[in-house]
Amino acid sequence: MSQKTRRAAGLLVSLATVTALALTGCSTPAEPTDDPTASDSEFRLEEPTTVRLLLDYFVYGGHAGIYQALEAGYYDDNNIQLEVIVPNDPVASMKFVQAGQADIGIASPVDMVFADTTDSTYDAFMSLIGGNLEGMAVSKSSGIDSFDDLEGKIVGTSGSVSHLALAGEMIRGAGGDPDEVEFLTVGSGFMQYLVDGQVDAVVSFKPDVAAAEAAGEDVSFLALGSGGEGLAFPSIVTYANEDYIADNPDVIAAFVDATAKGYADLLADPEAAAQATVDANAGLELDGMLSQVEGIGDTFIGPYSVYGAISPDAMQALIDFMVENGFIEEDAISADDIVTNEFVPAE
Numbered sequence: 001m002s003q004k005t006r007r008a009a010g011l012l013v014s015l016a017t018v019t020a021l022a023l024t025g026c027s028t029p030a031e032p033t034d035d036p037t038a039s040d041s042e043f044r045l046e047e048p049t050t051v052r053l054l055l056d057y058f059v060y061g062g063h064a065g066i067y068q069a070l071e072a073g074y075y076d077d078n079n080i081q082l083e084v085i086v087p088n089d090p091v092a093s094m095k096f097v098q099a100g101q102a103d104i105g106i107a108s109p110v111d112m113v114f115a116d117t118t119d120s121t122y123d124a125f126m127s128l129i130g131g132n133l134e135g136m137a138v139s140k141s142s143g144i145d146s147f148d149d150l151e152g153k154i155v156g157t158s159g160s161v162s163h164l165a166l167a168g169e170m171i172r173g174a175g176g177d178p179d180e181v182e183f184l185t186v187g188s189g190f191m192q193y194l195v196d197g198q199v200d201a202v203v204s205f206k207p208d209v210a211a212a213e214a215a216g217e218d219v220s221f222l223a224l225g226s227g228g229e230g231l232a233f234p235s236i237v238t239y240a241n242e243d244y245i246a247d248n249p250d251v252i253a254a255f256v257d258a259t260a261k262g263y264a265d266l267l268a269d270p271e272a273a274a275q276a277t278v279d280a281n282a283g284l285e286l287d288g289m290l291s292q293v294e295g296i297g298d299t300f301i302g303p304y305s306v307y308g309a310i311s312p313d314a315m316q317a318l319i320d321f322m323v324e325n326g327f328i329e330e331d332a333i334s335a336d337d338i339v340t341n342e343f344v345p346a347e
Contacts, residue, residue, distance in 0.1 A: 043250075043257040045079040051255055054085045054093060054102035056111075059281045061207040061292025062129050062236055063106075064273040065300070069262025071276035078254035097122070097241060103248075104240045104255060108134075109233050109318055110165060117332045121242045123340045126256050127234035127310050128263070130302025133206040134166050134235060135223040137194055144201060147222060148176030153200035156186035156193045163203040165327050170224060172325075194219065205235070210295025211288045232303060233318040234310060245340065256343045260308050263300060267307075270294050308344040315339050 055063060066084065069075055075082045085102055087093030094112075097105040098120045106128060107115075116122050136155070138144040144153070147170040157163035168178040186193045190202040191212050201222075209221040238259075245252055266273035274290040301307050316335040322328045 041077045041254075041257065043078045043254040045250060045254050048079050048081055049251055049254075050081045050083060051075075051104060051251060052083045052085060052102045054096055054105040055087060056106040056108065056236060057087070059086060059277065059284065060205070061211075061274070061277075061289060061296055062133075062205070064270075064277045064289065064293050065128070065263030065266040066259060067262075067277040067280050068265045068273040069258050070280070072262065072265060074258035074261045075255075078258050080251070080254055080258060082255075094120070097239070100241075103244060103251075104238055106236055106238055108160075108235065109237055109315060110322070111160060112237065112239055112338065113319060113322060113328065113333065116338050117328045122239040123242050123245055123338055124237040124239045124310055124315070125245065125252060125340050125343050126238045126259070126308045127236065127302070127304075127344075128238060128259075128308075129235040129296060129300055130304050130307070130309065131299035132224055132232055132235055132302070133296065133299055135204065135206065135209075135221055136167070136170065136201045137191065137204040137209045137212070137219050137221055138201045139194065140218050140220045142200060144222075147171045147174035150201055151176050151180040154182045154184055154198075156184050156190050156199040156202040158187060158190065158203070159185035165322070165325070166224060167203045169321070169325060170222070191217070191219070206299065207292035207295040211291040214287065214291035233314045234302060235299070237310060249342070253343050256308065260344075263307055266293065267300060306345045310339055310341065310344065312336065312339050312341070 053066070066082075070082060085093075085096070087096075094105060094107060094115050096102045098115070105122075109124065112122055112124060136147070136150075144150065150171055155167055157167055164183060167181075167183065171178045171181060184193075184199060186199065186202065190204060191208060193199045194202045195212070195217055204221070206221055206223070209219055212219045238255075240252065262273070270293045271286075271290055274286055274293045278284045278286045278289050304311070312335040315338070319328070319333060319335060323330050323332075
């Protein structure tokens with residue numbers, strides 16, 4: 001069986017007491033075993049290996065498969081000692097991967113493209129959420145039914161490049177003028193700004209809106225593509241420096257195998273994955289986490305038949321969109337420069 005076939009088979013098998021690190025501190029990961037008989041995983045590394053994983057944001061439902069994989073011992077099975085870094089700043093944190101302070105990162109492809117057109121050398125090697133979750137939350141009672149209704153209104157964003165870029169495209173695609181909209185950076189408490197009436201809409205993810213709705217808030221979701229641009233790029237991908245991938249292909253393969261199994265468990269039993277995430281992170285509540293996980297639902301797989309796949313065509317469409325809208329220079333980058341399908345079967 002070829003290496004690529006073995007990887008594909010491992011991913012298709014069944015698609016977290018966690019070590020959580022903030023950028024200001026860390027907890028000690030569980031001791032891995034170096035007993036070669038401890039696991040029959042064909043992706044098991046010869047030596048216990050620490051892998052530092054930088055999340056894209058504060059812990060939310062999109063990460064639940066990682067915590068499930070930790071809880072189920074899939075990383076241990078592959079001799080990976082996973083350390084999860086929770087960023088204080090989702091915009092600036094990507095620099096930790098480039099600087100070698102984290103080994104693998106999670107990010108929106110938009111932010112990754114921006115980083116790769118500046119001073120980074122990242123490759124995306126797996127999608128965590130294959131479908132598109134980007135959009136805006138609005139109050140159901142606001143009368144805002146389309147993005148062009150936001151002219152003259154205040155829209156909250158996290159301040160990230162991707163939020164601002166996508167917000168402008170949502171409005172422009174619906175026939176509105178982004179220059180007629182006031183954008184306000186609201187940080188991590190964006191939903192509260194909407195609920196309190198400080199903004200008319202907030203750029204958000206579908207699971208955040210699902211959780212707010214489940215909590216009884218008067219909010220609804222306008223998805224990217226609603227009357228506008230029909231982009232279909234993955235919402236969240238894993239990435240690493242090109243050199244790290246080239247030097248550690250066995251580590252990447254072991255990480256992908258364990259992570260894919262965690263997300264397979266999530267799809268089969270969302271509540272168990274939500275519980276694993278809550279157990280690993282103080283202050284989170286099960287009902288809210290479960291609402292987020294279920295709110296993502298089949299979007300974890302997206303338009304693919306294999307979990308974790310990344311379509312180069314979809315990524316190129318995103319790059320073309322960014323060029324057309326003046327976000328990056330023409331010919332600055334292509335999907336072939338930033339996508340590898342070595343570790344997940346391509347679509």
